[in-house]
Amino acid sequence: MSEEGKPVRRPRTPRETQELVERSLRRRYGAERRFRAYGLCAVILGIAFVAFLFATILAQGVSVFRQAYVQLDVFYDPEVIDPSGTRREDDLRLADYEALVRTALRAEFPGIEGRRDVRQLTRLVSSGAAHELQRRVLANPGLVGQRERVWLLASADVDLLLKGEIARDEIGEEGRLSEEQLAWIDTLRERGRLELRFNRTFFVNGDSREPEQAGVRGAVMGSFFTLLLTLILSFPIGVAAAVYLEEFAPRNRWTDLIEVNINNLAAVPSIVFGLLGLAVFIGFFGLPRSAPLVGALVLTLLTLPTIIIAARAALKAVPPSIRDAALAMGASPIQTVVHHVLPLAMPGILTGTIIGMARALGETAPLLMIGMVAFIVDVPSGFTDPATALPVQIFLWSDSPERGFVERTSGAIIVLLAFLIVMNTAAVLLRRRFERRW
Amino acid sequence: MNDSATLDESRIRSAGAEPHADAPRARAAERLAGGEFSTVGDVTVPDPIFSCRHVNVYYGEKHAIRDVSIDIARQEVLAMIGPSGCGKSTFLRCLNRMNDTIPSARVTGSILLDGRDIYDRKQDVVQLRARVGMVFQKPNPFPKSIYENVAYGPRIHGLAADRVELDEIVHTSLQRAGLWDEVKDRLSQPATSLSGGQQQRLCIARTIAVNPEVILMDEPCSALDPIATARIEDLIDELRATYAIVIVTHSMQQAARVSQRTAYFHLGSLVEVGPTERIFTNPRHRLTEAYITGRFG
Ligand SMILES: Nc1ncnc2c1ncn2[C@@H]1O[C@H](COP(=O)(O)OP(=O)(O)OP(=O)(O)O)[C@@H](O)[C@H]1O
Ligand SMILES: [Mg+2]
Numbered sequence: 057m058s059e060e061g062k063p064v065r066r067p068r069t070p071r072e073t074q075e076l077v078e079r080s081l082r083r084r085y086g087a088e089r090r091f092r093a094y095g096l097c098a099v100i101l102g103i104a105f106v107a108f109l110f111a112t113i114l115a116q117g118v119s120v121f122r123q124a125y126v127q128l129d130v131f132y133d134p135e136v137i138d139p140s141g142t143r144r145e146d147d148l149r150l151a152d153y154e155a156l157v158r159t160a161l162r163a164e165f166p167g168i169e170g171r172r173d174v175r176q177l178t179r180l181v182s183s184g185a186a187h188e189l190q191r192r193v194l195a196n197p198g199l200v201g202q203r204e205r206v207w208l209l210a211s212a213d214v215d216l217l218l219k220g221e222i223a224r225d226e227i228g229e230e231g232r233l234s235e236e237q238l239a240w241i242d243t244l245r246e247r248g249r250l251e252l253r254f255n256r257t258f259f260v261n262g263d264s265r266e267p268e269q270a271g272v273r274g275a276v277m278g279s280f281f282t283l284l285l286t287l288i289l290s291f292p293i294g295v296a297a298a299v300y301l302e303e304f305a306p307r308n309r310w311t312d313l314i315e316v317n318i319n320n321l322a323a324v325p326s327i328v329f330g331l332l333g334l335a336v337f338i339g340f341f342g343l344p345r346s347a348p349l350v351g352a353l354v355l356t357l358l359t360l361p362t363i364i365i366a367a368r369a370a371l372k373a374v375p376p377s378i379r380d381a382a383l384a385m386g387a388s389p390i391q392t393v394v395h396h397v398l399p400l401a402m403p404g405i406l407t408g409t410i411i412g413m414a415r416a417l418g419e420t421a422p423l424l425m426i427g428m429v430a431f432i433v434d435v436p437s438g439f440t441d442p443a444t445a446l447p448v449q450i451f452l453w454s455d456s457p458e459r460g461f462v463e464r465t466s467g468a469i470i471v472l473l474a475f476l477i478v479m480n481t482a483a484v485l486l487r488r489r490f491e492r493r494w
Numbered sequence: 495m496n497d498s499a500t501l502d503e504s505r506i507r508s509a510g511a512e513p514h515a516d517a518p519r520a521r522a523a524e525r526l527a528g529g530e531f532s533t534v535g536d537v538t539v540p541d542p543i544f545s546c547r548h549v550n551v552y553y554g555e556k557h558a559i560r561d562v563s564i565d566i567a568r569q570e571v572l573a574m575i576g577p578s579g580c581g582k583s584t585f586l587r588c589l590n591r592m593n594d595t596i597p598s599a600r601v602t603g604s605i606l607l608d609g610r611d612i613y614d615r616k617q618d619v620v621q622l623r624a625r626v627g628m629v630f631q632k633p634n635p636f637p638k639s640i641y642e643n644v645a646y647g648p649r650i651h652g653l654a655a656d657r658v659e660l661d662e663i664v665h666t667s668l669q670r671a672g673l674w675d676e677v678k679d680r681l682s683q684p685a686t687s688l689s690g691g692q693q694q695r696l697c698i699a700r701t702i703a704v705n706p707e708v709i710l711m712d713e714p715c716s717a718l719d720p721i722a723t724a725r726i727e728d729l730i731d732e733l734r735a736t737y738a739i740v741i742v743t744h745s746m747q748q749a750a751r752v753s754q755r756t757a758y759f760h761l762g763s764l765v766e767v768g769p770t771e772r773i774f775t776n777p778r779h780r781l782t783e784a785y786i787t788g789r790f791g
Contacts (some may be wrong), residue, residue: 307597355713372642375634377630377632377634378634378637380592380595380630380634381593381630381634381635381636381697382636382646383592383595383623384590384592384623384627384630384701385622385623385627385646385647385650385700385701385704386621386623386629386647386651387620387650388620388651388702391650395646395650396636400637425650489642
């Protein structure tokens with residue numbers, strides 16, 4: 057092969073080259089197979105975790121959709137609720153509805169006398185039952201003097217017993233069910249007067265100290281108002297900022313600085329935004345505490361970097377030839393952006409927005425800082441009403457000692473996930489619409 | 495293809511001193527250029543639509559166009575030829591200020607459109623681009639329907655009073671671009687579903703829909719098969735009656751077929767300009783000859 061010690065390469069024959077290629081091919085295919093296996097493992101692992109998460113939450117939470125109700129024959133005794141006979145709303149509001157419940161229960165079990173027994177009997181029914189009667193009378197004052205058969209909320213202990221969350225032999229502990237109460241429960245069930253029904257309360261009530269009366273409505277509305285305002289604020293601001301930075305701003309030190317800072321902001325822990333919101337919006341501007349308005353402002357700050365970064369990436373991905381085409385047709389820069397670039401970038405922008413909104417929906421820490429963690433019973437009806445949000449509600453309930461809140465916590469998580477799925481579905485549908493415009 | 499890659503300016507200049515039949519005009523050109531003229535052949539035409547003098551383009555530090563002076567006549571096709579990277583596209587993009595979109599690009603010298611400097615502060619770019627249309631090398635229809643592609647220009651410039659007139663403009667534009675028969679039943683379909691040649695003709699239709707005075711074409715046929723190319727060449731020939739057309743091409747045959755004047759660029763300089771027939775049969779500059787014969791031989 058070599059003369060004078062210098063190796064001289066004989067050129068390879070095609071056959072030899074073929075063999076080399078074949079050998080390397082085998083290696084390449086091997087690598088490919090391995091890589092595909094890794095990918096598959098990762099996907100399966102991911103799905104397994106998600107399935108585990110969903111399964112545990114569903115297992116703990118589905119029971120919240122049913123709730124123990126007692127059916128009682130209620131007589132809206134005018135003597136009790138409207139002794140003056142005026143039917144004035146204020147009088148009706150202040151009447152003693154618990155007495156109506158008590159009377160109805162005693163009518164169910166005529167033999168019971170004695171204060172202790174009566175108190176035990178009334179404990180089977182939630183204190184929310186009286187509210188329910190009040191609500192009915194206020195909605196329809198004509199009920200006074202009438203007799204009505206209504207399903208009323210049972211107490212948390214009865215509910216847990218019916219769901220098998222507490223065993224019958226757990227009785228005797230303080231606060232738990234006594235022998236007599238168990239007997240009454242059995243009687244009521246035999247008569248078909250006590251059963252698990254769809255839990256409307258959970259969806260129409262705000263928070264409560266009593267687990268059986270606590271509902272997610274307040275938190276859902278709080279989250280809804282907060283997110284709506286966050287979207288209204290952050291989407292146009294984010295898109296406008298991205299369009300300006302990507303399409304109009306000159307490339308210089310200032311824009312570089314802005315870009316670096318936006319990227320940094322995206323990585324700032326959310327609690328810092330909460331502190332900022334507390335200091336600026338509440339401390340300086342004097343906006344109300346615990347309001348969705350302030351929550352939305354804070355979450356807007358939080359989601360803006362995400363939206364801007366995603367929108368810029370989407371704008372960057374629009375082929376320059378489209379811009380050239382539009383500009384060469386005599387479109388002004390803003391027409392070029394609005395007519396051609398933005399529609400093409402919209403799917404990407406929407407994806408970024410939904411990621412930002414999903415993050416905002418799940419955010420707890422900054423909301424704690426601005427007081428959306430308060431115990432609020434009323435369902436908020438506007439942007440400045442005190443409110444809490446779903447993740448904060450979950451946090452609060454998971455912290456509550458009462459046993460009945462365990463399923464509420466999981467139930468609220470289910471509602472949160474449903475909220476998320478609805479949002480994502482809307483985004484996907486919207487994106488489809490834009491994509492179909494080629 | 496060229497034996498010497500670097501451009502020897504002095505040789506160009508010496509070759510440029512050439513007796514010309516049209517003596518007064520040559521003298522005028524000489525005067526305009528301030529004696530520094532380096533292009534072979536007569537760059538001037540009577541009553542030009544475009545008149546470019548001492549145009550230099552820089553991309554940052556890079557000097558991409560060097561002191562180019564040339565007139566562009568009305569109702570004529572000017573072909574720009576030259577090796578890759580010599581600045582044909584750059585020069586073409588100066589004429590409708592598409593270079594404005596490149597942040598590093600800087601243009602000096604004067605480019606007069608009908609006697610008005612298009613780089614003047616008062617010149618409106620949108621209006622300029624409505625007067626000077628452009629067809630790109632790669633077909634770039636908007637990702638909208640065929641109809642919308644053609645209707646877009648008239649719509650933004652407010653050329654159609656109503657839907658009927660707009661339909662009319664779309665119809666005639668497509669017809670003139672030789673595309674009507676192929677697309678008349680599918681106007682609402684996406685333009686991207688057309689073939690490459692059809693897309694390029696759609697881009698031409700889109701350009702003529704705003705009725706510009708000049709059409710710039712940057713290698714419009716480079717991605718097309720001979721049949722589509724022939725159709726576009728026919729179209730150019732027909733459009734010449736109404737528009738001034740500047741076409742960049744890598745095909746000598748195409749330049750010879752469609753153009754009346756040819757300009758040869760080399761490393762950013764305009765080396766030679768002249769009637770197409772003369773350039774191809776009797777190039778005066780050594781570089782022009784090398785390029786042309788290199789391609790033919
Ligand atoms: N955006 C840009 N930034 C920097 N340099 C550029 C840019 N565009 C073009 N150039 C340079 O300017 C010179 C001329 O480019 P141009 O695109 O005008 O050449 P061309 O003659 O059109 O070539 P081709 O025939 O390959 O299209 C080239 O050297 C190129 O590298
Ligand atoms: Mg080019």
